[in-house]
Amino acid sequence: MSTPNRRPPPSLTPWLFLAPAILFFSVYVIYPVIQSVMISFLDWDGLGEKTWVGFENYRDLLDDPSFYTSLKNNVIWLLLYLAAVPAGLAVALFLNQSVFGIRLYKSLFFFPFVISNVVVGLIFSWFYAPNLGLLPNILDWLFGTPIAVLAEEDLVTYGIIAAGLWPQIAYCMILYLTGLNSINSELIEAGRLDNAKGFSMLWYVVLPQLRPATFIAVVVTVIGALRSFDLIAIMTSGGPYGSSRVLSYFMFEQSLSEYGTAMGYGAAIAVVLFAIMLVFISLFIVRMLAQERNA
Amino acid sequence: MRKHLSLTGLTVAASLLSTPVFAEELIINLPRSTEQSIEATENLIAAFKEAHPGIEVTWNNFDDETYKASFRNFLAANPPDVVAWFAGNRMRPFVEAGLFEPIDDLWAKAGFNEQFSAAESSMTIDGNIYGVPYQQAPWAVFFNRDVYERAGASEPANFDEFVENCEKFAAIEVDCLTTGTVDLWPGAGIFDLINLRTHGFDFHMQLAAGEIEWTDPRVRETFENWGRIAPYITADNAAIDWDGAAALLAQGKAANYVIGAFAVKTLLNGGMTEDSLGMMSFPTINADVPRAEEAPMDSYHIPVGAPNPDNARLFLEFVGTPDQQTAYNATTIRMPVNNQATPVDDKYLNIGFEMLSTAEGLSQFFDRDADADMAKAAMEGFQEFMARPERMDDILERLEATRQRIYK
Numbered sequence: 028m029s030t031p032n033r034r035p036p037p038s039l040t041p042w043l044f045l046a047p048a049i050l051f052f053s054v055y056v057i058y059p060v061i062q063s064v065m066i067s068f069l070d071w072d073g074l075g076e077k078t079w080v081g082f083e084n085y086r087d088l089l090d091d092p093s094f095y096t097s098l099k100n101n102v103i104w105l106l107l108y109l110a111a112v113p114a115g116l117a118v119a120l121f122l123n124q125s126v127f128g129i130r131l132y133k134s135l136f137f138f139p140f141v142i143s144n145v146v147v148g149l150i151f152s153w154f155y156a157p158n159l160g161l162l163p164n165i166l167d168w169l170f171g172t173p174i175a176v177l178a179e180e181d182l183v184t185y186g187i188i189a190a191g192l193w194p195q196i197a198y199c200m201i202l203y204l205t206g207l208n209s210i211n212s213e214l215i216e217a218g219r220l221d222n223a224k225g226f227s228m229l230w231y232v233v234l235p236q237l238r239p240a241t242f243i244a245v246v247v248t249v250i251g252a253l254r255s256f257d258l259i260a261i262m263t264s265g266g267p268y269g270s271s272r273v274l275s276y277f278m279f280e281q282s283l284s285e286y287g288t289a290m291g292y293g294a295a296i297a298v299v300l301f302a303i304m305l306v307f308i309s310l311f312i313v314r315m316l317a318q319e320r321n322a
Numbered sequence: 323m324r325k326h327l328s329l330t331g332l333t334v335a336a337s338l339l340s341t342p343v344f345a346e347e348l349i350i351n352l353p354r355s356t357e358q359s360i361e362a363t364e365n366l367i368a369a370f371k372e373a374h375p376g377i378e379v380t381w382n383n384f385d386d387e388t389y390k391a392s393f394r395n396f397l398a399a400n401p402p403d404v405v406a407w408f409a410g411n412r413m414r415p416f417v418e419a420g421l422f423e424p425i426d427d428l429w430a431k432a433g434f435n436e437q438f439s440a441a442e443s444s445m446t447i448d449g450n451i452y453g454v455p456y457q458q459a460p461w462a463v464f465f466n467r468d469v470y471e472r473a474g475a476s477e478p479a480n481f482d483e484f485v486e487n488c489e490k491f492a493a494i495e496v497d498c499l500t501t502g503t504v505d506l507w508p509g510a511g512i513f514d515l516i517n518l519r520t521h522g523f524d525f526h527m528q529l530a531a532g533e534i535e536w537t538d539p540r541v542r543e544t545f546e547n548w549g550r551i552a553p554y555i556t557a558d559n560a561a562i563d564w565d566g567a568a569a570l571l572a573q574g575k576a577a578n579y580v581i582g583a584f585a586v587k588t589l590l591n592g593g594m595t596e597d598s599l600g601m602m603s604f605p606t607i608n609a610d611v612p613r614a615e616e617a618p619m620d621s622y623h624i625p626v627g628a629p630n631p632d633n634a635r636l637f638l639e640f641v642g643t644p645d646q647q648t649a650y651n652a653t654t655i656r657m658p659v660n661n662q663a664t665p666v667d668d669k670y671l672n673i674g675f676e677m678l679s680t681a682e683g684l685s686q687f688f689d690r691d692a693d694a695d696m697a698k699a700a701m702e703g704f705q706e707f708m709a710r711p712e713r714m715d716d717i718l719e720r721l722e723a724t725r726q727r728i729y730k
Binding site for chain 1: 391
């Protein structure tokens with residue numbers, strides 16, 4: 028005797044499996060995105076009355092020099108942060124050998140990724156600190172002109188990016204090290220037979236096999252660059268006079284910080300940042316889908 | 323944290339005795355980070371419990387910056403009975419959002435209108451009173467006498483002499499004036515005092531309230547006076563915090579420091595003595611302008627929706643009394659606000675008391691007198707001006723655009 032068939036129809040099964048993810052994704056991602064877009068059309072201090080102002084927040088944004096500073100800095104972050112990918116590859120190739128104590132070296136190189144970004148920011152602020160920092164003292168000794176990087180509007184963003192690259196290179200390195208482990212040694216052999224060595228070996232044999240690692244490294248670095256916030260908050264609070272802010276910090280300043288009460292304005296910045304990120308994320312997703320189809 | 327544990331201990335002890343000792347509650351959120359302010363607050367709460375034995379007091383302590391950042395959240399979502407905040411426009415958004423309880427009746431009943439006569443206007447918004455101040459700290463020029471001696475400079479009688487001194491300090495490679503503006507606000511203290519000395523109290527308050535254009539020639543005049551000393555201000559001040567600037571003064575790398583009197587303790591800990599650390603009112607710029615001073619006040623408030631509003635009122639009345647104002651500020655070495663309280667006998671408090679009691683008017687601080695958005699933009703402008711005085715016109719035009727956007 029068989030038990031009555033209580034199973035849901037087959038067409039429903041995938042949806043049941045997806046339901047928890049869909050639920051949480053809607054509540055914690057989709058709904059806040061919609062809400063941010065709604066708030067960006069309001070004049071609201073976060074506490075009092077909300078007034079519908081249409082596109083005024085966006086118009087104000089276009090007239091705001093701080094917006095362009097942030098946008099420019101975001102572009103600089105994006106371009107320079109990508110240096111972490113080749114740098115991580117270089118370190119990974121260097122460490123991918125078996126000599127005594129290599130595990131120790133690997134862990135030392137990986138160390139900056141393990142510590143919190145707040146600590147990285149603090150270490151670098153002390154490194155740059157006027158009077159007592161290492162860098163100004165070295166510069167003073169070499170050239171007689173100490174430079175306090177974090178007080179110079181033209182240097183401050185590069186100073187913070189340098190701090191950000193330290194853990195980011197370690198991250199890319201780890202991605203590449205895992206990739207290098209799974210390289211097909213037969214292909215290397217075949218390459219050798221065909222007289223490939225040095226750069227041509229790297230370019231034509233090793234790198235194509237590392238393509239998945241490169242893809243992840245680029246994705247993670249691009250998104251990391253766009254959401255850079257913690258280092259700026261720790262090292263400069265966006266200063267001097269706002270010259271190191273990026274969109275995410277600008278948004279925080281406008282709507283959530285000590286002096287910021289412009290919720291609508293902050294939401295408008297968030298929407299712009301979201302739109303920029305969407306471009307990159309869509310590109311990545313399209314690529315990923317294409318690869319999956321080919322595989 | 324320690325406080326919280328000991329209170330938990332008390333509750334446990336009370337429940338063991340199985341008699342409901344505490345029928346009433348009072349929840350206070352205050353940021354206290356220095357040893358003295360923690361001790362003074364503990365004493366204050368102990369005294370309050372002695373006076374009102376039926377009330378159990380819970381104090382949630384915060385670090386200052388966390389407190390300011392989370393203030394809006396807990397005020398709206400989970401209000402305690404008593405909060406600490408700042409006077410003037412700094413409390414306006416909360417008053418306008420209906421989050422602070424008006425306490426005019428409490429003031430009338432306790433006689434605070436007379437005892438806090440100088441502070442009443444700073445606690446008033448649109449005709450109602452919203453808090454009880456408990457301490458104030460005047461802003462002044464703190465200077466290193468040893469450096470003055472080394473440079474052969476004497477205490478300046480006016481701003482011209484101050485500028486002349488700056489050249490003497492430059493000759494021995496010492497910064498004439500130091501500040502640390504990584505958190506922006508210390509720069510506003512310099513602006514406020516120069517503006518008060520150039521155009522007086524009323525003009526300064528009108529400018530802060532957004533009633534005067536930033537491109538007005540009088541504002542330019544203030545910035546031109548500031549420009550005279552700008553080249554002598556610590557060059558990298560945008561990367562230094564206020565403690566860092568205090569260290570420069572204490573180490574003799576700077577001669578003067580415009581800061582609130584709360585810095586005295588830090589400066590003395592940094593190796594200065596009462597002999598080497600001098601304090602003076604900011605020098606006169608225009609002799610025809612009556613002297614006004616900057617003396618920001620800190621205050622207690624009752625949030626709307628406080629679970630125990632009656633106890634909160636008892637607490638505010640208690641902290642306003644001359645005895646408690648005297649006791650609290652004797653521990654923290656600050657100046658009480660109640661005019662019947664006695665400030666503790668301290669060299670710098672006495673100088674400060676003299677400065678404030680003879681002043682024509684008392685401003686709060688730029689970020690308390692002005693709207694928050696305006697204050698933020700202006701303080702960035704002040705920081706930029708000190709680094710690049712040649713951009714004065716750009717900065718003023720940008721501030722004027724901000725003013726028009728905010729006060730439209």
